[in-house]
Amino acid sequence: MKKIGVAVIGTGAVSAIHVQSYLGTEDCELRVLCDKDVRKAERLRESMGLAGVDIVENTADVFAREDIDAVSICLPPALHSSVAVAALRAGKHVLVEKPMASSLEECDAMLEAAKESGKLLAVVANQRFDTPAMRVKRMLDEHTGGKTLYATINSIWWRGGNYYDLAWRGTWEKECGGCLTSHAVHHIDMTAWTLGMPRRITAFLGNLAHDNSECEDYAIAVFEYPDMIAQLTANILTHGGDGEQGLVFQTEKGSLSIPWRTVSNKPLPNGFPEEDEEAHALLQSRYDALPEVTVTGHAGEIGNFIRAILGKEELIVTGEQGRNAIELIMAMYKSAATHAPVDLPIAKDDPFYRRESMTKAMPHYHEKYRFVESVENAPPISFGRMSK
Ligand SMILES: NC(=O)c1ccc[n+]([C@@H]2O[C@H](COP(=O)([O-])OP(=O)(O)OC[C@H]3O[C@@H](n4cnc5c(N)ncnc54)[C@H](O)[C@@H]3O)[C@@H](O)[C@H]2O)c1
Structure with missing residues (x-):
């Protein structure tokens, strides 16, 4: 062949x-x-x-x-x-x-x-190409745990100030964003992949510790779905963050987490929780039965x-899905710039549809002052929690 x-x-x-x-x-x-x-x-x-x-x-x-x-x-x-x-x-x-x-x-x-x-x-x-991500996605599609009620997405990383010395990083013009476009895009993609697109987004952004970057180094956002809420925390300020990234889906029968963990509760007579062994066994056995990702x-x-x-x-990862992640990010930028919730989809005549008008509307948290064209002799880069 x-x-x-x-x-x-x-x-x-x-x-x-x-x-x-x-x-x-x-x-x-x-x-x-x-x-x-x-x-x-x-x-x-x-x-x-x-x-x-x-x-x-x-x-x-x-x-x-x-x-x-x-x-x-x-x-x-x-x-x-x-x-x-x-x-x-x-x-x-x-x-x-x-x-x-x-x-x-x-x-x-x-x-x-x-x-x-x-x-x-x-x-x-x-990051989708890993056993917990693929198995949890299947379980959500199959509604193994019943309805999903709430999701928390932690895209937490740590990068030093000199990360932004590379000329194209930390500029609205060339990187087109901060921790959302560079790092959290992985988990934002997985949010759209697992839960679909929300109808409204409210976000709060800023830059607390990267003074050689024009763009955000943290973001907190709420994604509203018709009958569900997802909450995103994204930053590059978390010491040891690579080891704590993940998505947690609270379904009716129990939590489903990437990396894998499942917990099920049922109520005691006073409403306080006790472990629901039956629900836990159901979720764990379905997880164990699904295919492993070997590569x-x-x-x-x-x-x-x-x-x-x-x-x-x-x-598996199409252009349309890549676009979904960009649309979620642009909605977060718009919400932060306008201090208001943003309804999706973003229309073609919206300033946040085009690069020039989007970058003009966004605050410059700092002015970039150190630029290097290439980082020579750098050690290998890290790919986040789910990379081997
Ligand atoms: N998936 C991941 O986990 C992951 C990790 C790191 C980077 N990335 C992405 O990969 C992309 C590249 O990042 P990087 O860290 O490798 O950047 P980099 O700056 O190290 O490398 C970019 C290369 O492109 C070359 N280049 C620039 N303009 C060019 C042109 N017009 N024609 C030919 N070559 C040109 C530069 O000389 C440079 O060698 C970015 O989009 C980044 O977000 C993804």
Whole structure:
């Protein structure tokens, strides 16, 4: 069978996990690395022993190659949409890193290009590719615990002030947001994936400890659904936060948590709780019976991307789902900027639909004053709690 020829565009911090994942996936062959700074691509090629892989400086040179069928876009967020649209129009399948794009307008341009080209558009949501996430999603879909009443989403991380020295980070123009677009987007994606889209959002944002960033370093939000509430806490201020991230769904029969935990209560005669062993056994046995995810994180998602191109599986994280996460983030920005609840969906004539009008409406919590183009000799990056 002909192998799917792959290029990785952008060879910075996240690219190594894409390379490693393609190398570990059957039916594909990594053929090109692309970076405007070719020294970075060369270093990656050397460090990963990729002697036969070509290096190109311009994305147009990737798109012109007939032996490239699919690309991973690992560029700063403000470039995601234009590069994805060009790739799709050149007939390439696209896997784009999170956040999908900087605005809903850009997401829609990508979705349109995918529709016109008939090629796949996938968005990285590596945290979904883990056993607890996939099993709890199935249990929510099946209503194993009955109705979901309340959900708490903790997207808590810790990043130092110098995290924002990298030139594109911490700017409305290039990163298009702070902890919501860079970090919490993982858990926001999982919220929309598990619970669907809320009808209204109220959010409170600010920046308490990252003075080299224009954007938020914390957010607290409430998502209103017709018969349910979800509450999001997102920040990069929590010491040891990577180990405490998660989503907890309170269903009628018990709680379902990612990472996995389940607790069931029933009332004593005075209304205080005691353990409901029967409900607990029901939830635990369903969890145990569901399939295990053996290939996790980026490797799991890239495997699905390649098999979806070959028509062997359904694509798990679609462009439409990537857009949902951006819509939730834009609603939180609008709520914070206007000090008011925001109804969804966000209309095309709303200032929070477009990048320029959104960034103009948002407060600059600080003015950025340190800029480095590249962080040399940096240790490997972390991918959050659910990464191995
Ligand atoms: N899924 C995850 O867990 C995860 C983790 C980290 C980063 N990311 C995402 O990956 C993306 C990249 O982040 P990063 O940390 O690797 O950034 P980075 O700055 O380390 O790397 C970006 C690379 O893109 C190159 N580049 C910039 N403009 C270019 C152009 N026009 N043409 C070719 N190359 C160009 C830069 O030279 C750089 O090497 C971001 O969207 C980020 O949010 C995802």
